[in-house]
Amino acid sequence: MYIAGQKEMQQMDHYTINNLGLPGSVLMENAGAKVVDEIKHESPKQSKILVLAGSGNNGGDGFVVARRLFDLGYDVLLCLMVNPDRIKGDAKIHFDVYVNRKLPLLYFSETSIDTLTYKIKQADVIVDAILGTGLHGPVRKPLNEVISSVNECADDKMIVAVDIPSGVSGDTGKVEGEAIKAKKTITFVCPKKGFFLNQGPEYIGDWKAVDISVPISNAEKLELDLPSVITKELVKDSIPARPANGHKGTFGHVLVIGGSSSFIGAPIFTAKAALHSGAGLVTLAIPESIYPIVASQNPESLLMPLPDDHGYINQSAIDRLSNQLETFDTIAIGPGMGRIPNGEQWMASFIRKLDNQQLVVDADALFLLRHHLDNMGNLKGNVVLTPHPGEMARLLNTNVQEVEESRLDIAATFAPKYNLYLLLKGHRSIISTPENEIWINPYGHDALSKGGSGDVLTGLVASLLAQESKPQNALIAATYLHAKAGETQAEKWSRHGVTPWELITGIKEEINRISGD
Ligand SMILES: NC(=O)C1=CN([C@@H]2O[C@H](COP(=O)(O)OP(=O)(O)OC[C@H]3O[C@@H](n4cnc5c(N)ncnc54)[C@H](O)[C@@H]3O)[C@@H](O)[C@H]2O)[C@H](O)CC1
Numbered sequence: 001m002y003i004a005g006q007k008e009m010q011q012m013d014h015y016t017i018n019n020l021g022l023p024g025s026v027l028m029e030n031a032g033a034k035v036v037d038e039i040k041h042e043s044p045k046q047s048k049i050l051v052l053a054g055s056g057n058n059g060g061d062g063f064v065v066a067r068r069l070f071d072l073g074y075d076v077l078l079c080l081m082v083n084p085d086r087i088k089g090d091a092k093i094h095f096d097v098y099v100n101r102k103l104p105l106l107y108f109s110e111t112s113i114d115t116l117t118y119k120i121k122q123a124d125v126i127v128d129a130i131l132g133t134g135l136h137g138p139v140r141k142p143l144n145e146v147i148s149s150v151n152e153c154a155d156d157k158m159i160v161a162v163d164i165p166s167g168v169s170g171d172t173g174k175v176e177g178e179a180i181k182a183k184k185t186i187t188f189v190c191p192k193k194g195f196f197l198n199q200g201p202e203y204i205g206d207w208k209a210v211d212i213s214v215p216i217s218n219a220e221k222l223e224l225d226l227p228s229v230i231t232k233e234l235v236k237d238s239i240p241a242r243p244a245n246g247h248k249g250t251f252g253h254v255l256v257i258g259g260s261s262s263f264i265g266a267p268i269f270t271a272k273a274a275l276h277s278g279a280g281l282v283t284l285a286i287p288e289s290i291y292p293i294v295a296s297q298n299p300e301s302l303l304m305p306l307p308d309d310h311g312y313i314n315q316s317a318i319d320r321l322s323n324q325l326e327t328f329d330t331i332a333i334g335p336g337m338g339r340i341p342n343g344e345q346w347m348a349s350f351i352r353k354l355d356n357q358q359l360v361v362d363a364d365a366l367f368l369l370r371h372h373l374d375n376m377g378n379l380k381g382n383v384v385l386t387p388h389p390g391e392m393a394r395l396l397n398t399n400v401q402e403v404e405e406s407r408l409d410i411a412a413t414f415a416p417k418y419n420l421y422l423l424l425k426g427h428r429s430i431i432s433t434p435e436n437e438i439w440i441n442p443y444g445h446d447a448l449s450k451g452g453s454g455d456v457l458t459g460l461v462a463s464l465l466a467q468e469s470k471p472q473n474a475l476i477a478a479t480y481l482h483a484k485a486g487e488t489q490a491e492k493w494s495r496h497g498v499t500p501w502e503l504i505t506g507i508k509e510e511i512n513r514i515s516g517d
């Protein structure tokens with residue numbers, strides 16, 4: 001499913017009207033009808049419904065919503081937030097119909113904020129059709145006061161946003177002033193970029209994209225390069241097939257390089273996640289000084305103790321590794337590795353030894369590789385980087401805030417520039433490819449915000465790659481499975497109580513669920 005910004009939505013909308021010949025007022029009627037379909041399923045007939053409508057086409061959708069709810073027998077009141085002479089075009093058509101039918105209407109210009117607040121308090125359902133994708137800048141007075149009044153009374157009410165909560169930017173998800181905190185957002189054609197960026201996720205509630213007869217194929221006709229949102233169906237198609245007659249060689253051999261005396265668990269989580277998600281074999285290469293502990297925890301993996309200095313893998317480990325590299329399909333490097341002494345040099349020598357192995361780079365390996373990014377795209381095997389925002393900031397020599405504010409743009413530029421695959425982790429993880437394809441993961445849970453959870457994800461990505469998933473498919477499936485495992489394990493163990501062990505269990509339960517659906 002595509003994701004679009006404000007301009008792209010307008011382009012698709014205009015294409016439908018001007019090139020396909022479907023009038024805007026029909027699209028508006030469809031939009032309003034679809035919102036009503038959602039409301040009527042969730043609201044009993046005796047519900048009091050207040051529709052707040054602005055001057056633009058979002059308000060126009062609101063007029064249709066109010067009329068249709070009235071016709072279904074709801075106790076509905078439309079409040080027009082602006083002077084009626086500002087209503088133009090398609091919205092005017094539907095406003096006139098509403099007025100001609102003498103349906104219940106309150107003009108905000110003729111009342112006070114106190115009266116409106118009283119109406120807001122009385123309502124069971126509030127429909128937010130104040131501002132849509134036409135928002136520019138912070139919401140101005142007095143609309144901002146109305147929005148804060150709605151939010152203050154929101155606890156026991158159903159707040160339904162039409163297309164996007166008023167005040168949230170469809171492009172960036174930024175909220176510069178006030179914005180409606182929706183419980184549900186019914187969005188037209190496809191979700192908006194802002195749903196997944198900056199503050200957007202805190203405002204949209206549950207979202208659903210509905211068809212209003214703007215064909216999504218318009219995006220191709222207009223040659224729009226749109227990102228996609230990860231869906232369950234896409235994940236189902238991205239999980240590697242598992243031939244019944246396969247053997248351990250069929251399902252790939254993952255090498256995990258990591259660990260140091262201070263970080264013993266990280267490579268163990270990576271190796272276990274790889275094995276528990278279907279890799280045929282996993283070898284764990286760790287400093288020899290932590291070997292006994294790792295071995296006792298990890299009987300299911302093969303082990304490769306590497307020469308070390310003071311608990312860090314040392315330079316001569318390269319020779320030990322390079323003798324055996326051809327055995328492995330995919331290498332995950334970094335978890336728990338630490339900033340090994342002369343690490344940049346170590347990493348440069350290591351990269352030179354690679355042949356066609358695929359490489360997943362995480363944690364401190366990202367730091368140690370940050371000056372070798374130009375060489376990564378020339379490797380024969382696929383390269384996947386899995387930074388969290390802090391690691392991404394270091395790769396770009398900037399700060400976390402800047403990364404968080406421009407996640408989508410950063411992902412879109414970085415992967416093609418260095419000819420590699422990027423998984424930019426975070427509240428809504430973003431995947432980008434050398435060909436500039438982009439997917440956003442709409443799932444996630446605070447249960448995942450814990451040490452070790454990234455190590456699990458790295459193992460999962462490496463495992464799917466070793467099982468011959470294309471890199472983008474491996475990343476799509478891994479981010480979804482990891483996030484869903486966080487959600488389902490939090491239901492079982494509380495959002496506080498999920499550790500990497502439960503995540504690994506959750507991932508295989510999720511694979512089972514999605515494969516069986
Ligand atoms: N996507 C589609 O195919 C369809 C979308 N529809 C709906 O149309 C809106 C977008 O409509 P548009 O007229 O472009 O803009 P808005 O209604 O969001 O707002 C314009 C209106 O708001 C005023 N305004 C802008 N910024 C501010 C601000 N910061 N403070 C106060 N007021 C502001 C501006 O002056 C205008 O008057 C889309 O979201 C859908 O809901 C169609 O109905 C169907 C097809």
Ligand SMILES: [K+]
Pocket residue numbers: 058128129130131132161162163164165166
């Ligand atoms: K809205």
